[in-house]
Amino acid sequence: MNKLEMTEAIMTAKSSMSVTWEEAGSAIGASPVWLASACLGMNSAPAKTAAAIAEYFSLGEEVVAALEAYPTKIWDQAVPTDPLIYRLYEVVGVYGETLKEVIQEKFGDGIMSAIDFSMDVAKEECPKGDRVVLTLNGKFLPYKSW
Structure with a gap:
């Protein structure tokens, strides 16, 4: 299978x-x-x-x-059309450079791990409409010089 x-x-x-x-x-x-x-x-x-x-x-x-079985982590490289997935794609497209700047300003030159990583999805009730709260928690991995 x-x-x-x-x-x-x-x-x-x-x-x-x-x-x-x-x-x-x-x-x-x-x-x-x-x-x-x-x-x-x-x-x-x-x-x-x-x-x-x-x-x-x-x-x-x-x-x-x-x-x-170990997965091959490949996904469709086309722009997603599912509205929820597209909005997440849009968030990264619009705010990706901003997140990179802020993360590197706080931590230095490196990346957030998606291996040493956890994620949570929460619902926050709000009178103006319920909110989706995504928490992405990844270990910072600095680039090394040699």
Whole structure:
């Protein structure tokens, strides 16, 4: 089973169970954001976690193996058309240079790791309309001179 087939199996099971990533993550003992990413094929899961995911969704060993497999992190390089994904793309397009300037001013010349990284999605209730709060937390990796 490849990652795409795995994702289809998990998403079908998730839909038939009518559960949220929050509920699944709580039951499995994983961050709902990380869990969604692993189930969508963008992260590998440790053996114990892969088994727990497959058990939770009542799926077999082929799903466990696919969850454990190291992903090739490639995505469509075209501008996304899904409105939510496009807005995130737009945020990076509009504010990417600003974020780079501010991060490098505070930390020096380097990057934010997407390997030593965590992410959270929260809802903030607001009278003018609820707010999406994204927290991206990555280790700073300085460039080295040699």
